[in-house]
Amino acid sequence: MARNPVTWLGSPTFPKAAREALQDTQLRQNLRRATGTIRGRREAAVAEMTDWEMLRVAGEQIKDDVLARLDTLLVQLEESVTARGGVVHWARDAEEANRIVLGLCRDEGADEVVKVKSMATAEIGLNEALEAGGVHAVETDLAELIVQLGDDRPSHILVPAIHRNRSEIREIFQRRMGIEVSDEPADLAEAARVYLREKFLTTKVAISGANFAVADTGSIVVLESEGNGRMCLTLPDTLITVMGIEKLVPSWQDLEVFLQLLPRSSTAERMNPYTSVWTGVTPGDGPQRFHLVLIDNGRTSTLEDSVGRQALRCIRCSACLNVCPVYERTGGKSYGSVYPGPIGAILTPQLVGDMRDPQAASLPYASSLCGACFEVCPVRIDIPSVLTHLRAEAVEAKGRTAESIAMAAAAWMFREASRYEKAQKAGSLARFLARDGKITSLPWPGSKWTSSRDVPAPPAESFRTWWRKNRG
Amino acid sequence: MASAREEILQRIRNARVPAAAPVVRGYLQEGPGGIDLFAERVADYRAIVHVVTDVPQALERLRGKRIVAPQDVPAEWLIDGVTWLHEPLTIAELDQADGVLTGCAVAIADTGTIVLDGGEAQGRRALTLLPDYHLCVVRADQIAGSVPEALGRLEPTRPLTFISGPSATSDIELDRVEGVHGPRTLEVLIVT
Numbered sequence: 001m002a003r004n005p006v007t008w009l010g011s012p013t014f015p016k017a018a019r020e021a022l023q024d025t026q027l028r029q030n031l032r033r034a035t036g037t038i039r040g041r042r043e044a045a046v047a048e049m050t051d052w053e054m055l056r057v058a059g060e061q062i063k064d065d066v067l068a069r070l071d072t073l074l075v076q077l078e079e080s081v082t083a084r085g086g087v088v089h090w091a092r093d094a095e096e097a098n099r100i101v102l103g104l105c106r107d108e109g110a111d112e113v114v115k116v117k118s119m120a121t122a123e124i125g126l127n128e129a130l131e132a133g134g135v136h137a138v139e140t141d142l143a144e145l146i147v148q149l150g151d152d153r154p155s156h157i158l159v160p161a162i163h164r165n166r167s168e169i170r171e172i173f174q175r176r177m178g179i180e181v182s183d184e185p186a187d188l189a190e191a192a193r194v195y196l197r198e199k200f201l202t203t204k205v206a207i208s209g210a211n212f213a214v215a216d217t218g219s220i221v222v223l224e225s226e227g228n229g230r231m232c233l234t235l236p237d238t239l240i241t242v243m244g245i246e247k248l249v250p251s252w253q254d255l256e257v258f259l260q261l262l263p264r265s266s267t268a269e270r271m272n273p274y275t276s277v278w279t280g281v282t283p284g285d286g287p288q289r290f291h292l293v294l295i296d297n298g299r300t301s302t303l304e305d306s307v308g309r310q311a312l313r314c315i316r317c318s319a320c321l322n323v324c325p326v327y328e329r330t331g332g333k334s335y336g337s338v339y340p341g342p343i344g345a346i347l348t349p350q351l352v353g354d355m356r357d358p359q360a361a362s363l364p365y366a367s368s369l370c371g372a373c374f375e376v377c378p379v380r381i382d383i384p385s386v387l388t389h390l391r392a393e394a395v396e397a398k399g400r401t402a403e404s405i406a407m408a409a410a411a412w413m414f415r416e417a418s419r420y421e422k423a424q425k426a427g428s429l430a431r432f433l434a435r436d437g438k439i440t441s442l443p444w445p446g447s448k449w450t451s452s453r454d455v456p457a458p459p460a461e462s463f464r465t466w467w468r469k470n471r472g
Numbered sequence: 473m474a475s476a477r478e479e480i481l482q483r484i485r486n487a488r489v490p491a492a493a494p495v496v497r498g499y500l501q502e503g504p505g506g507i508d509l510f511a512e513r514v515a516d517y518r519a520i521v522h523v524v525t526d527v528p529q530a531l532e533r534l535r536g537k538r539i540v541a542p543q544d545v546p547a548e549w550l551i552d553g554v555t556w557l558h559e560p561l562t563i564a565e566l567d568q569a570d571g572v573l574t575g576c577a578v579a580i581a582d583t584g585t586i587v588l589d590g591g592e593a594q595g596r597r598a599l600t601l602l603p604d605y606h607l608c609v610v611r612a613d614q615i616a617g618s619v620p621e622a623l624g625r626l627e628p629t630r631p632l633t634f635i636s637g638p639s640a641t642s643d644i645e646l647d648r649v650e651g652v653h654g655p656r657t658l659e660v661l662i663v664t
Contacts, residue, residue: 054498143643227654275634300483
């Protein structure tokens, strides 16, 4: 089976990538500023809602219901979309999805398509696959455009260019658009407007993702801010929407919950500027050919895990990234995946579906388990519990390792008080390895521990020894 | 070999996800609503808001401009002194217009949102997208208090556009800037 492009080929494990990212002071400064701003705003937007907790509970329950009835609801969605003139395609993995979309572009004779920001298409590496097939995909979301023009990788679910500040963006625009522009956000937005206008008005095929799909009506929902989404969803002749199979809600009424949860959680607004809803094809209004590509790409195997499947409730708001102390310091690229941050740490390894993959297996450790992510999650995904559950899986997948042997030895040592005391005495000798009260590299087998963390230097004598001497 | 569809559906069934608890809709169904709240929330997005009683008089602001209007706007809205552009219009014609005048289907006081559904006085979606200025007339009785109330009044299979302020982006340092691809100016007339 082909490797899942949800992780980037050749990415180092998280501790290694994080160590490098931490050296980048510009990155840390940009992230601290951006996440600090959005954290404060989200809090205010949520505090305004007296029924926020009830909305979260309803959001969790609706999504759990979707996962319990996913087969029935998908078939229902397919029927409703087909009845309204759409065509539904199914793809087991990224490769199959990319092949379908490329085929549809070729059927339309398109060598260029416009795209609305979509996590699903980023996950399957669609742009690269289209490019290889001779179709150029133009990203139209401002942050995606910054990433694309900068030959860069995304580092945030909502704002893929969050790691760039205004002067870096100015530099990219000047270099790639061949223009003079200031570093004022309004001027940069204007530059993007001018750059993309012609593309919107002339391109015949658009590709989008979906925030939600309503099973009983076949309606697809996209939330956005800039109007680039409306351009892509309205002006071209053909629209291709790529969507993960878990993006469903059973009925139209269920949207009343998510249209309140999502904007406040993601951009901290009462409502995002534009939300588009369309159902199949509407004669005389918008694209007259509509294709919906449903992708699995690791979701059904995630569904099998009774603890891990709650990650499929995710509505991609990115609130968990913005509150995560680890994400704020390491940035999104350290996670080696389009899904960074706390949700990425539980979703990515499950979509990869192979804990023998050292990079994927390192992601559940990208957390201090502080729990801030769970508190802000609008669909109440208990991320810390899934992290510890996946850590156990990662350990199991490794089999008998130096660490597991050391743990077994530790268990033997802890069982007898006398053994424990002897070990403590031996351990206190390790303080000679410390500098500034910290040990950063222990000899083997301790090196297995210190390769990813520091250990405080042990005291000269244990509490037990001190007690015996002074109080005993 | 099974089709992708059959294989995916079978894998879902094999996962044997237990039935979920019934959904408890304990959240608020209604909001306080009202013209004042709606006006305040629309203005928060840096849209321009007026509460008016006489629409034709309020439309004087369009004098001298080339304005797109759906064929079925009330006749009294089509005041003299404005170059009215009606369908059929090409993309280029829409792009070159000074603005567009429409009604709406529903509005939401809680969130300061206007919803268009392609129905009376609204036209197809491109009309309110390409011109750089959108003037939207909202009748007081079209304002729903809350998101749940508004969704209840809408027909989901129509092409819907929810509009909350002018186009904007938070993509540069997560700071909101108004005016990207959609209309950069949104003006709302609330008619009492």
